[in-house]
Amino acid sequence: MENVQLSVSDFVALVNQTLEYAYPSVAVIGEVAEFRVSQGKWVSFKLKDAEAVIDCFMGIYQLRVPIENGMKIMVVAAPKLSPKWGKFSLNVRAVKPVGEGSIKKGFELLKAKLEAEGLFAPERKRPLPRVPSRVAVISSTESAGYADFCKIINERWGGMTVEVAHTQVQGDPAADQIIRAIKYFNNQETLPEVLVIVRGGGSAEDLMTFNDELLAREIAGSRIPTLVGVGHEVDHTLADMIADRRAATPTNAAEILVPDRREIIRAAHQQATSLGHQLIQAIDQYSERTKDQLDSAFRRIGEKLDATFEHLGVLRVAIAQLNPDNVLKRGYALMRGELRTGSDIEIETYQSYITAEVKNVRSK
Amino acid sequence: MSEANKTVQEKLTELSELVAWFQSPAFKLEDAVTKFKQSEALAEEIEKDLTKLKNDIKVVKKKFDSEE
Numbered sequence: 001m002e003n004v005q006l007s008v009s010d011f012v013a014l015v016n017q018t019l020e021y022a023y024p025s026v027a028v029i030g031e032v033a034e035f036r037v038s039q040g041k042w043v044s045f046k047l048k049d050a051e052a053v054i055d056c057f058m059g060i061y062q063l064r065v066p067i068e069n070g071m072k073i074m075v076v077a078a079p080k081l082s083p084k085w086g087k088f089s090l091n092v093r094a095v096k097p098v099g100e101g102s103i104k105k106g107f108e109l110l111k112a113k114l115e116a117e118g119l120f121a122p123e124r125k126r127p128l129p130r131v132p133s134r135v136a137v138i139s140s141t142e143s144a145g146y147a148d149f150c151k152i153i154n155e156r157w158g159g160m161t162v163e164v165a166h167t168q169v170q171g172d173p174a175a176d177q178i179i180r181a182i183k184y185f186n187n188q189e190t191l192p193e194v195l196v197i198v199r200g201g202g203s204a205e206d207l208m209t210f211n212d213e214l215l216a217r218e219i220a221g222s223r224i225p226t227l228v229g230v231g232h233e234v235d236h237t238l239a240d241m242i243a244d245r246r247a248a249t250p251t252n253a254a255e256i257l258v259p260d261r262r263e264i265i266r267a268a269h270q271q272a273t274s275l276g277h278q279l280i281q282a283i284d285q286y287s288e289r290t291k292d293q294l295d296s297a298f299r300r301i302g303e304k305l306d307a308t309f310e311h312l313g314v315l316r317v318a319i320a321q322l323n324p325d326n327v328l329k330r331g332y333a334l335m336r337g338e339l340r341t342g343s344d345i346e347i348e349t350y351q352s353y354i355t356a357e358v359k360n361v362r363s364k
Numbered sequence: 365m366s367e368a369n370k371t372v373q374e375k376l377t378e379l380s381e382l383v384a385w386f387q388s389p390a391f392k393l394e395d396a397v398t399k400f401k402q403s404e405a406l407a408e409e410i411e412k413d414l415t416k417l418k419n420d421i422k423v424v425k426k427k428f429d430s431e432e
Contacts, residue, residue, distance in 0.1 A: 279400045
């Protein structure tokens with residue numbers, strides 16, 4: 001190359017060609033320093049270790065986990081020599097926190113960002129249907145978490161149409177695959193009633209997929225109510241925090257999704273039995289009421305009879321007093337016949353009938 | 365809709381309505397025996413339906429590893 005004379009531009013282009021051929025994509029781990037965002041579009045930072053430092057550039061849309069100075073990250077990038085500035089740098093395509101501390105930090109930063117936007121607000125949460133008939137599931141169909149989920153929904157309920165989108169649930173392509181699956185279900189003409197995303201337990205790094213900003217936003221924007229069950233009880237990911245309903249595990253997601261048919265059957269029989277008890281109670285009440293009414297009617301009849309007998313007694317006394325025999329008994333006499341001098345009249349006393357002649361009649 | 369064509373959910377709703385009727389002012393002893401028999405039959409049907417129902421789980425053919 002010594003004998004070949006190149007312009008600066010040609011030399012830089014040649015170096016870039018060589019770099020592109022030799023290192024189309026490199027993964028470099030280091031600590032972030034001098035992190036900056038320009039015009040809300042461009043991200044620049046230095047990646048360093050104890051003995052070296054390199055400049056990094058990327059578009060903000062490529063930064064799916066927030067980073068800050070001091071965080072240990074891995075960048076997937078292409079090395080490049082800038083023709084304009086003559087500086088060697090990395091054009092970053094993807095960033096991933098490395099190590100427990102950085103993963104946690106990235107999680108906290110993104111959580112705070114999404115929280116500030118109100119994406120975790122309880123009022124955003126939509127209720128899930130009590131008994132869905134059409135369900136969409138996103139998971140790896142080869143995972144134990146998916147198998148647990150299917151086992152439990154089949155045990156608990158039936159009659160549902162369950163459409164499953166098979167995606168990776170860990171590793172670099174997983175978040176994008178899940179995002180595509182969410183879009184696929186959201187673009188269907190007739191939407192499923194619930195969108196379930198499940199994945200079994202794993203290390204913090206395995207679950208990092210579910211702390212991806214774009215995935216979290218896709219879940220938040222889903223037209224279908226979402227249920228996310230990722231990891232174990234203790235694991236919290238941004239995906240499940242942003243979902244309409246969080247499940248602690250895939251098994252718990254199945255339990256939330258559908259009621260237990262055994263409980264429903266028991267409850268249905270209990271309801272029917274309770275109606276039987278209510279019916280017997282109602283019959284008892286009716287009998288009691290009828291008996292009371294009959295008692296009351298008999299009482300009233302008795303009272304009426306008593307009053308009538310009493311009245312009859314009074315009438316009897318009155319009638320007895322008016323009986324002519326009783327008057328005759330007191331010494332009076334009853335006279336029959338024409339009151340004319342010389343005529344015969346009959347006189348009735350208590351004990352005898354007397355015939356007498358009228359001797360004289362004069363006015364009183 | 366005939367009894368046989370009703371979904372489990374519809375039958376559950378009907379059972380709840382029967383329970384509500386027993387506690388409502390519309391309750392009449394004359395009709396209660398029939399309604400009680402209906403509720404028993406519904407509970408039986410719900411059990412039968414729920415026991416035999418299976419889920420239809422199908423994996424969609426579309427691949428999600430790249431934009432199409």
